[in-house]
Structure formats: structure tokens, C-alpha cells
Amino acid sequence: MPAIGLRLRLVIPLACVLIAYGGLYTYLAVRAQRTEILNEATQSTLRLAKTARRTTRHAMLRSRREDVHEMIKEIGAQKGIEHVRIFNKEGMIMYSADRREIHRVVDRKAEACFQCHEAAKPLTKLTTSKRARVFDSEDGHRTLAAIDVIYNEPSCSNASCHVHPPEQKLLGVLDIGVSLEDADQRIAKSAQRAVLFGGLSTFVICCLAAFLIHRLVNRPVGQILDCTRKVAQGDLSCTLDTGRDDEIGVLARSFCNMTADLRKARIEQSNWSQKLAAEVEHKTRDLKLAQAQVMRSDKLSSVGLLAAGVAHELNSPLTGILTYAHLVAQKLPDESAEKKDMHVIVTQAERCATIIRQLLDFSREHSPEKKHQDLHTVLEQAIALVEHQARFHNTKIERDFAPNLPPVLMDIGQMQQVVLNLLVNASEAMPEGGVLTVATRWLTQPGGDADSIQMTFRDTGIGIPAENISRVFDPFFTSKDVGKGTGLGLAVSYGIIERHGGTIVADSTLGEGSVFTITLPLNGQVDRPKSSEVPTREE
Amino acid sequence: MYQPAKILAIDDEEIVRESWRRVLVSDGHTVSVACTADEAMRMLAGEHFDVVLLDLKLPGFGGMHLLRAIRRLAPKTEIVVITGFPSLENAKESIRLGAFDYVTKPLVPRALSNVVSQVLTCKPWKVQER
Numbered sequence: 261m262p263a264i265g266l267r268l269r270l271v272i273p274l275a276c277v278l279i280a281y282g283g284l285y286t287y288l289a290v291r292a293q294r295t296e297i298l299n300e301a302t303q304s305t306l307r308l309a310k311t312a313r314r315t316t317r318h319a320m321l322r323s324r325r326e327d328v329h330e331m332i333k334e335i336g337a338q339k340g341i342e343h344v345r346i347f348n349k350e351g352m353i354m355y356s357a358d359r360r361e362i363h364r365v366v367d368r369k370a371e372a373c374f375q376c377h378e379a380a381k382p383l384t385k386l387t388t389s390k391r392a393r394v395f396d397s398e399d400g401h402r403t404l405a406a407i408d409v410i411y412n413e414p415s416c417s418n419a420s421c422h423v424h425p426p427e428q429k430l431l432g433v434l435d436i437g438v439s440l441e442d443a444d445q446r447i448a449k450s451a452q453r454a455v456l457f458g459g460l461s462t463f464v465i466c467c468l469a470a471f472l473i474h475r476l477v478n479r480p481v482g483q484i485l486d487c488t489r490k491v492a493q494g495d496l497s498c499t500l501d502t503g504r505d506d507e508i509g510v511l512a513r514s515f516c517n518m519t520a521d522l523r524k525a526r527i528e529q530s531n532w533s534q535k536l537a538a539e540v541e542h543k544t545r546d547l548k549l550a551q552a553q554v555m556r557s558d559k560l561s562s563v564g565l566l567a568a569g570v571a572h573e574l575n576s577p578l579t580g581i582l583t584y585a586h587l588v589a590q591k592l593p594d595e596s597a598e599k600k601d602m603h604v605i606v607t608q609a610e611r612c613a614t615i616i617r618q619l620l621d622f623s624r625e626h627s628p629e630k631k632h633q634d635l636h637t638v639l640e641q642a643i644a645l646v647e648h649q650a651r652f653h654n655t656k657i658e659r660d661f662a663p664n665l666p667p668v669l670m671d672i673g674q675m676q677q678v679v680l681n682l683l684v685n686a687s688e689a690m691p692e693g694g695v696l697t698v699a700t701r702w703l704t705q706p707g708g709d710a711d712s713i714q715m716t717f718r719d720t721g722i723g724i725p726a727e728n729i730s731r732v733f734d735p736f737f738t739s740k741d742v743g744k745g746t747g748l749g750l751a752v753s754y755g756i757i758e759r760h761g762g763t764i765v766a767d768s769t770l771g772e773g774s775v776f777t778i779t780l781p782l783n784g785q786v787d788r789p790k791s792s793e794v795p796t797r798e799e
Numbered sequence: 800m801y802q803p804a805k806i807l808a809i810d811d812e813e814i815v816r817e818s819w820r821r822v823l824v825s826d827g828h829t830v831s832v833a834c835t836a837d838e839a840m841r842m843l844a845g846e847h848f849d850v851v852l853l854d855l856k857l858p859g860f861g862g863m864h865l866l867r868a869i870r871r872l873a874p875k876t877e878i879v880v881i882t883g884f885p886s887l888e889n890a891k892e893s894i895r896l897g898a899f900d901y902v903t904k905p906l907v908p909r910a911l912s913n914v915v916s917q918v919l920t921c922k923p924w925k926v927q928e929r
Contacts, residue, residue, distance in 0.1 A: 579904065
């Protein structure tokens with residue numbers, strides 16, 4: 261069953277009240293008018309009866325019966341007069357406008373006599389209201405009849421005719437009947453008008469009320485309702501403007517404000533969610549990086565210990581091999597096959613010696629001798645060392661150095677070793693030549709304690725396969741041909757950067773190039789420049 | 800050029816001692832060997848050596864102590880420290896205590912010959928300075 265709308269809820273009871281009130285008002289008005297018309301007719305008829313009695317009085321005193329008859333006839337001939345009669349005390353019609361009625365005796369129960377003869381002892385005096393009566397005539401319409409009592413006045417009893425003895429109180433009654441047809445028609449028309457006017461008024465008021473309710477209540481409430489539905493469906497963009505200052509206007513404005521607050525809250529929540537997701541992602545990445553670093557650090561540490569032990573144990577036998585091979589070779593004739601073979605032994609043993617030396621370099625974990633150094637000087641010196649080498653002939657080295665870079669606490673020798681290692685690796689990754697971009701950045705954090713310096717080495721070389729990117733810092737991992745690299749360079753670099761409290765990470769796209777990023781902490785040891793040139797980590 | 804010299808090679812590993820000896824003998828030097836610090840001190844007390852090749856890691860006696868002791872016992876003898884456990888601290892300490900050079904193992908014959916050659920080339924100049 262459909263819900264009854266607000267408009268119907270308001271209009272139906274209002275219409276009921278209006279109809280009831282209109283009906284009652286119309287009824288009362290019609291009744292009052294009817295009573296008034298009837299009273300007016302009654303008074304008029306009573307006056308007419310009284311006039312007729314007085315008119316005929318003189319003729320009666322003179323016993324001029326014909327004159328009385330004529331008068332009665334004249335009166336009865338007037339429009340609307342239905343009958344005019346004079347009864348004597350015994351109920352006989354003495355005079356009448358209708359001569360056929362004369363000398364007819366009427367029953368005391370007749371409507372003209374009943375008012376006085378109702379009681380056992382007939383009344384001699386009647387109140388005004390009792391002297392008039394209304395009854396339905398034979399013609400089908402109502403008739404108002406009024407009687408006027410003819411008392412035996414002294415002038416009557418003293419008259420020469422002595423017809424009426426003085427003890428007689430009443431001589432007769434004049435009864436006059438007036439048709440109420442006109443009055444009833446007036447009443448009916450008046451009632452018709454009242455009902456029509458009442459009905460029309462009620463209808464108009466109902467329509468006006470419905471229109472006003474629609475305009476003032478239904479429409480704005482409907483707008484608010486539409487808006488609430490949209491809000492419920494998640495559309496917070498709807499706005500309301502009822503242009504009113506009343507309660508509904510205030511409600512609409514409150515709703516708009518609430519929606520705006522909700523929209524703002526949703527945007528804030530969305531921003532917070534995005535921020536939170538980004539922060540979680542960032543922290544997860546940091547955590548993974550830290551875990552990888554810890555794992556790599558542990559691995560390097562254990563590999564370093566192993567390497568140191570192995571290298572030392574191999575030192576002595578290798579010294580023997582090298583020395584004795586060398587001595588034997590000296591004794592062999594030049595160009596002999598044996599001497600050539602011995603030379604191979606010496607060369608390979610020397611290669612072993614080099615590996616052992618690198619292993620020892622790798623395993624050495626002496627603390628770096630840190631001093632505040634200009635990183636750009638270190639980079640320039642390292643670049644100057646390599647850029648004239650044959651392997652860098654096809655390599656263009658570009659510098660993208662940050663201005664006003666503060667000095668960094670570092671072991672200049674170790675840092676140079678790292679930089680050289682990365683420069684050489686980059687050139688080897690670009691056998692056909694390319695561009696190597698060396699960049700520096702000053703990364704700031706709120707408070708300044710976590711400021712750091714970032715160095716990147718970006719080449720346009722062959723890149724590192726994804727499956728190898730996590731292993732590039734592992735000791736002995738190398739993509740070079742056998743005999744061309746020990747796979748310790750990046751491991752040593754990693755150890756050095758780690759001992760400086762920094763990080764080194766590799767990123768690469770196969771066929772496009774690689775980026776090695778070194779981050780060194782400043783540990784809040786420098787004053788920031790006042791300018792806003794320094795980018796933040798979020799940048 | 801330099802004159803053939805008397806050299807004492809101190810290392811606890813026989814193959815190392817013998818290797819050094821063979822290389823240096825082939826270069827014309829007279830080479831004695833010692834495998835412990837005590838033996839080395841005894842030999843140094845008994846005769847003069849131009850050059851001592853000293854392994855820093857000797858059983859029972861720290862190489863640095865021995866370096867200090869040799870420096871006191873034979874101030875005219877040049878000492879070359881040779882170690883399988885190189886470190887910057889040790890190298891600096893060795894040079895501070897008067898070692899001529901600080902080289903790392905494994906030492907290829909050519910490198911050994913070169914370092915001894917450098918010592919003997921520079922030694923007359925150092926004697927003059929003293």
C-alpha cells in the first residue's frame with residue numbers, strides 16, 4: 261500500500277474540517293434565515309389580522325354585516341391571502357372571503373381552534389407565538405395562519421343592538437391564512453445560495469490550502485528529500501536553495517551545511533586514506549629495503565670472515581707456487597714450450613694473488629677515517645682519473661650537481677674507491693658508448709636531523725636483468741667474463757657505504773640503463789641554507 | 800745500483816721463508832731465515848743484517864713488539880713488514896715505528912725483488928742522513 265504523502269495528510273483533515281465547518285455554517289445560516297423569514301411572515305400576518313379586525317370593527321358595531329362581508333372579501337382578494345374568516349364563539353364561520361364557508365361550524369380540534377381549545381378550559385388570551393401556526397395546505401404548499409381574538413369590549417356590550425351580553429368575554433376570532441409559497445421559495449433559494457457559496461468557498465479554500473501546502477511545504481520538502489536520497493546514494497554534490505528564511509529554509513541550509521561538511525570529511529578521509537596507503541607503501545618499501553640491507557650486511561659479514569680466512573690460508577701456498585714457478589721458468593730456455601707453460605702457471609697464480617688481495621680488501625673492516633669533505637671534489641677527482649681512459653672514449657659524462665652542497669663526513673679514499681668502481685661499472689655497461697649522468701641532491705627532512713646527500717650514477721647501458729638486480733651487491737656476483745672481474749667491487753662499495761651509515765641501491769631497466777643511488781646521512785651536522793633551493797625527500 | 804745484501808726473512812711458514820730465500824738468493828743476496836721471534840732476535844744479536852723481511856703475525860710474539868725490539872737491537876737494519884692481514888692502522892703503526900715499507904701477501908717474486916731493491920737503493924741515502 262503506497263504511503264500517504266504529506267500533502268494529502270495535511271489536505272484531507274483540513275478539507276474535512278473545512279467541509280464540516282462550511283456545512284454547519286451553511287446549515288445554521290439557512291436555518292437562521294428561514295426562521296427570520298418565517299418570523300417576518302408571522303409578524304406580517306399578525307399585523308394583517310389585527311388590521312382586518314380593526315377595519316371590520318366599526319362596521320360590526322353598526323351591525324352592517326354586508327360591509328363586513330365586503331371588507332373581508334376585499335382582504336381575501338389580495339395576493340397571497342388564502343383565507344379570511346371570522347368565527348363566533350361557537351365555532352361558526354360568520355364572515356369569510358369564501359362565501360361558501362359562511363355558517364359552517366368547525367370542530368374545536370380544527371387547527372384554527374386548537375390553540376385555544378386544547379385545554380379543558382378554553383384560553384381567553386394567547387401569546388403572539390401561539391396565535392400563528394403553519395400547516396400544509398391542500399394545494400401542497402405551506403400556509404401561515406394567524407388569529408386575532410375579538411374581545412367583547414364595552415363598546416360592543418353597550419351597543420344599541422345588545423347582541424352581546426357584558427359577561428361574555430370573547431365574541432369570536434378572526435382567522436387569516438397567508439400562503440408561504442413565496443417565503444418558502446425565498447428560503448429554498450437562500451439555502452441553495454448558501455450551500456453553493458459554502459461548497460464553493462470550501463472548495464476554493466481546500467484548493468488554496470493544497471496549493472500553499474504544495475508551494476510552502478511539499479516542494480521544499482521534496483527538494484530536501486531528493487537531496488537526502490542522492491546523499492544516501494553517495495552523491496554529495498547536490499545543493500539546495502529554497503530562498504526562504506523560515507524553518508524549512510533553515511532546515512535546507514542546515515542540510516546543505518551538513519552535506520558540505522560530509523563532502524569535506526569524505527575528501528579529507530579520502531586524502532588521509534591515500535596518504536596512509538602511500539605511507540604504508542613507503543614504510544613497507546623502507547622495511548623491505550632495511551631487511552634486505554640487514555640480510556646483505558649479514559651475508560657480507562660472514563662472507564668477509566670466510567674470505568679473510570681462506571685468503572690467509574691460501575697466501576703461503578700461493579707464495580710458494582709463484583716463487584717456485586718463477587724460479588723454474590728462469591732456468592728454462594727462452595721460447596721453450598715448458599717455459600711458456602710455466603709462464604701460464606705464473607700468470608694464473610698471480611691472478612690468484614690478485615683475487616686474494618681483493619678478498620682481503622673486501623674482508624678488511626677497518627673504520628673509515630672520516631673528515632668533512634666536499635663530495636663534488638671527490639667526484640671530480642674520480643672522473644678526472646677515468647675519463648681519459650680508453651674505455652671512457654665513447655662515454656659522455658654529464659654532471660648534475662646540486663648547488664650549495666654541504667661538506668659530507670667521509671673517508672675520502674674509500675669514497676673515491678666507491679665512485680671509481682661505479683664509474684668503471686657504468687662504462688663497462690655501455691660497450692657501445694652512452695651517457696653517464698652523475699648527480700647530487702640535498703634531501704631535507706623536517707627538523708633537519710635526517711637530512712642526507714644523494715648521489716646517483718645513471719647510465720644508458722645494457723641494464724641489469726630483473727632477476728640479478730637483488731644480487732649485484734653479493735660478493736663474487738659478476739656478469740663479466742671469467743677472469744675479467746671478481747665480483748667484489750660492488751660488495752666492497754656496499755660495505756664502505758654501510759660503514760658510512762648510508763645506503764646504496766640499484767635500479768635498472770633492461771636495455772635502457774641502470775641507476776645506482778647512494779644516500780649518505782648528514783646527521784644534522786650542517787646548517788641548512790636559508791634559500792628554498794633544497795628539495796625535500798617528498799620531491 | 801746496490802750491493803748484494805744480507806737479508807733475514809722471518810715467517811712462521813716454511814714455504815714462504817723458502818720462497819723468499821730462493822728469490823732473493825737468485826738476485827744475489829745472502830739470505831738467512833727465522834721461523835720465530837726468539838730465533839730472529841738471537842740471529843740479529845749475533846750478526847748484522849741489511850734488511851729484515853718481517854711477517855707481522857708470528858706465533859707467541861706480536862709482530863709489532865718484534866718490530867720495536869729489532870728497531871732497538873739493530874737500528875741500522877731496514878725492516879720491510881709483510882702481512883697477510885693488512886690494515887691501515889697496522890701500516891701506519893709500522894711506518895711510525897720505523898719500518899721502511901709495508902707490503903701485503905701474497906708477494907709475487909717480482910714485487911719482493913722490487914721492494915728489496917728499493918730498500919737497498921735508498922739505504923745509503925738514509926745512512927748519510929743519520
